[in-house]
Amino acid sequence: xxxxxxxxxxxxxxxxxxxxxxxxxxxxxxxxxxxxxxxxxxxxxxxxxxxxxxxxxxxxxxxxxxxxxxxxx
Numbered sequence: 001x002x003x004x005x006x007x008x009x010x011x012x013x014x015x016x017x018x019x020x021x022x023x024x025x026x027x028x029x030x031x032x033x034x035x036x037x038x039x040x041x042x043x044x045x046x047x048x049x050x051x052x053x054x055x056x057x058x059x060x061x062x063x064x065x066x067x068x069x070x071x072x073x
Contacts, residue, residue, distance in 0.1 A: 003031065004043050004063045012053050019053060021061060022046035 008020025016024050027042055043063050050061070
């Protein structure tokens with residue numbers, strides 16, 4: 001199952017997003033019950049969420065790496 005989790009599980013109190021993956025607590029809790037399409041839809045929006053966090057993730061997310069590799073960078 002695809003997951004954007006990078007094991008940096010710390011929530012931003014201001015936005016409610018995880019500093020590591022960008023998901024909300026609700027999305028994390030319901031992740032296994034989502035369909036593949038729902039998971040991909042959420043994952044597509046995570047880079048934009050992470051850009052709005054004051055503290056940036058400490059390492060590259062799996063989603064970002066996949067995009068970078070797909071683009072050949």
